[in-house]
Amino acid sequence: MNKIIVLALISSLMAGCGGAATTSDFFAKNETATAGVIYGDNSISEVKKSEPNNSVSLALIKKEDFLSLKNKQEGYRVSDFISEDLSWKDQPISAFCSGVLISENQFLTAGHCFAETKCEEFVAAFNYDLTGKDIHGVECKKIEIIKNSLDEEGLDYALVTLTEKVAIKPATLSEKMLSEKSAVYSLGYPLGAYKKKSEGQIVEISEGLYRSDLDLFTGNSGSPVFSAETHELVGIVSSGETDFEENSEGSGPARIKHCQIESCRGEFITPIQKILADIAKTN
Template structure:
């Protein structure tokens, strides 16, 4: 499961660290995610394709309410967040080293006030403590999203539907009000099949929105399919789009280990696999969200 969870600070890094422990009080589950082949992740400002930008517009970052502070007079929300590279002891040449990492999971807008994410990201128990922030993205090189408009911040009101098993992993969330100014994603009625080209959009390792193409479906399983998306903890709940139709075909939920420890450099590096190697990334079929939507619309 790929939600980023809070842990105590651990000051020692072991060369045998198969699961990564953060310095800034955030860490990943052991079986998180990885880069396959070339790292295809791009910031939103690096993309000009209107279709891709429309897909990214439906993406939201799940951020704890405790890390958000609203200035009522300006309607601006300050986001308390760490620094990706420093928090996780990364090697200085890691991509996005200096960017913030405020997100815990990702989500996608699927109705006026409905958002889909991974089932392990949110439950009835912690819904009231979570917010979903749209436009959590880099504004340009070095332009970190330290603030958000209050109009882009929505709270989890209710878990409408949720399933968390070894096969299915999804949740349908009702937000505290209808979303204004953002695109509702189109959901595919046609299941993804082996060889289909994919685009992943979400918040790898809690980073501002990243768009990653260059992925394909490897195989289909019961309730989910496996692909070679470049994804990390924090991408859980990210929408996986068909590169052909632009429609959502699934939600990223689990996968390969994110990081490997560099003994010589005494720092942590992204885990790179050849496109056909490693276990692959598991993606819940969007049909389960479509079925859940029919019960509330």
């Protein structure tokens, strides 16, 4: 993966969790990354095969990067941009967004994931995880619906139809809204790395959106959020705290920022109830 491709990838990642950004927001003057956010204790962990909803989580990967993965070609890794000694620092950077299977041939993700990416340019990748085995990519047939007006309507999601049916039981959609302090977890691809789980709670419900303290990075946009009690799909990650900002030296690799939810914006989730009507229109 050459430098130009990586810059483009990071630029597309920056359109993920944390809102709109440019490559310069991610890179310092020497083109290394700048900083990231963890709320309180780091809750990010690898996902076990036996984990509920493990199979329904999918990664959105550009076709050229997916081909590199399949051919085991060496590319950029998390440690190339992040200085903190993360347990997953040696994992590849490949995914630009996350998603969740909701029927045998449809998935949900964040609407802003397609601000610059077309249907024919990516695959929905299943089993993109720590094992590095059995990764399976399915092409996009049609982006059915895109809503990307978070500031105006609280809606940021996309519904995508795949070219083939997937032999995976889809996520179960929740029929009711959560209350504040409800325990939740997300499954997604922070920084484009392998699938990760983040655990937290709903901190606030404001103007129909969930605000959470989930530890999410760019690349987590479109990640499914599940109730820790019922394991039903309760929403889609849309935006949150600006993940990358200028560090004190103005150059050098990222130092992950830690902050308490009381003093940070938090991570916002579009409730599944806001999406159900659009899902019904395509079925």
